Amino acid sequence: MAEPIKLENLRDLISMGAVKTATILGQKGGFAVLAKAGVQERILANKVGQVRMFATTDTAVKELARLGLSLFVVDITQYEKGLLRAPRTDVTERAKRAAAALEHEQWFRAQVDEALQQEESGVATLHDHDDVWAEVTKATAVALARKNSEPTSLTTATPSRGRKKGS
């Protein structure tokens, strides 16, 4: 097992020219970075000394490029598809809420645009306050009457899940 090396130390070694090449090593669910310093192999570690894993080769390549290393090998012989971290359900929920808010905003603007266009083109009809509310009250009464005239669904006995006694 290669000895771990922290990011700052690896940067120093690269800047001194001690490390010229690295291997992006495929592992279960991600990729580790193995740097070759002379005859020694050092694996990139995080701040607490654990092997630093990258979810994709892209992120590993970006990190190596940031360190100043432009030559590396990708080894996927031990790579296994999987997730490094558990999926963030809270982030998904937040993103869904943001998307829904955006959708509502677009709908709102479209509704206002429709009214403004109607006014500009001269097809919009104008109504007095009293007339409008007389219509609204009438519509409410009609909707209520319709709802009240609907036959109420009778409650039926739900079939029991369990097996009947004696059957």
Add this chain to the structure above:
Amino acid sequence: MALIYLGLAMKDLIGIAGYVVSIGHPDPHAYVDILRLRLEVMHHCKNPGVIGRRAGTMEWILSPAPYIAVMRWVGPDAKIYRVLASARMKVSRPTFVGRSRKPIRVGN
């Protein structure tokens, strides 16, 4: 000094009344009256409203009802363009809080 409604605004209000009835509100007439009174008060107070999402329009927040009236002041008259829901009508109940991945247990 009058409140004038575009046909679409009237359609919106009739739609709101229908929706309130459909969800089984105990008193749809009272709910609709809240909207009417709110509009009348805004108009009576000459409330300028907040700047609208579209240029040249203003918005009256018809709280406590979750609706917004998109309007313009035309001299002493207020012209109502639309009365729209201020937020999504069906808000999904959040099942997670913060960064916790444990679902909240409601009731037993």
